[in-house]
Amino acid sequence: MNKDISTIDGQCHCSKVQFTVTLTDGLHTAWRCNCSLCRMRGAIAVSTNLDDITIHTGADNLSLYQFNTKTAKHYFCSTCGIYTHHQRRSNPNQYGINVACLDGLSPFDFAEVDVLNGANHPRDTRNSPHADHVGVLKFIPAD
Numbered sequence: 001m002n003k004d005i006s007t008i009d010g011q012c013h014c015s016k017v018q019f020t021v022t023l024t025d026g027l028h029t030a031w032r033c034n035c036s037l038c039r040m041r042g043a044i045a046v047s048t049n050l051d052d053i054t055i056h057t058g059a060d061n062l063s064l065y066q067f068n069t070k071t072a073k074h075y076f077c078s079t080c081g082i083y084t085h086h087q088r089r090s091n092p093n094q095y096g097i098n099v100a101c102l103d104g105l106s107p108f109d110f111a112e113v114d115v116l117n118g119a120n121h122p123r124d125t126r127n128s129p130h131a132d133h134v135g136v137l138k139f140i141p142a143d
Ligand SMILES: [Zn+2]
Pocket: 012, 013, 014, 015, 016, 017, 077, 078, 079, 080, 081, 082
């Protein structure tokens, strides 16, 4: 896969929410997270700066979900329920974008994805510099 994409269109499942995003470092930033929300949501996210997403349609159809410290802002389509993006707690200057919403991309295109330790969030702990990284999720290719 080409991980060096920059600007790409995306939408939720029902297409009411449509956007264009310019990624900070293509698909190289792809991560999953083991926090209480992400482990249920199961999405792979990539990073963009707050100014680098343009929502063309459906901004008023997005719902906001917040929990715990209510720092992060998790947006999802109120019609189809699909998570599109969230303002990050670990870097509030960035959004995480659901790669599955990006044109032509699927979580299953990734062989390996970094897993961030959102369950012991770096903003809650003063552990090692690597406290925010717990491992790598590997997809086993089907033969
Ligand atoms: Zn939708």
